[in-house]
Amino acid sequence: MYSVDTYTEDEFRLMTKLFPKYKRFQIIGRDEYDNLIFACNLIDKNGLCSDYKNRLKMCKNYPSAKVNNGGVLHKRCGYKISPEKSFKDYLK
Ligand code: SF4
Structure with missing residues (x-):
């Protein structure tokens, strides 16, 4: 998973101090x-x-509406994203 507001390891460490429940997460790498x-x-x-x-x-709120803005769901996620209207429909 990604975080929209944590960019560095130090920020993540600070976040776990402010919000101890975040200690359940661990950094496993960086993307491209x-x-x-x-x-x-x-x-x-x-x-x-x-x-x-x-x-x-x-x-509980996953997947958030942010996924609709170019987000990607994990391959094994049970949710699917399908647009309500096609791009052509929006142009009509
Ligand atoms: S639903 Fe459970 S396993 Fe999944 S990210 Fe939240 S706490 Fe972790």
Whole structure:
């Protein structure tokens, strides 16, 4: 997963101090655009949330409307994005 407001490892460390629940995430790398990539430590071996009742608000709200603005869902995500109208329909 990505964060829209965390750009450096130091910012992430600060965020975990301000919001201890974020300690469930760990940085696992950077993408080709140098954005940090995170993984959640609470995903069980079946790919399910092991603390579903206490998951964060952002987890409950996933996928956010931001995904419609050029976001990409993980290949294994159960959600699908389909436009309500085609680009041609918007031009009519
Ligand atoms: S739903 Fe659960 S496993 Fe998924 S990111 Fe949130 S806390 Fe982690």
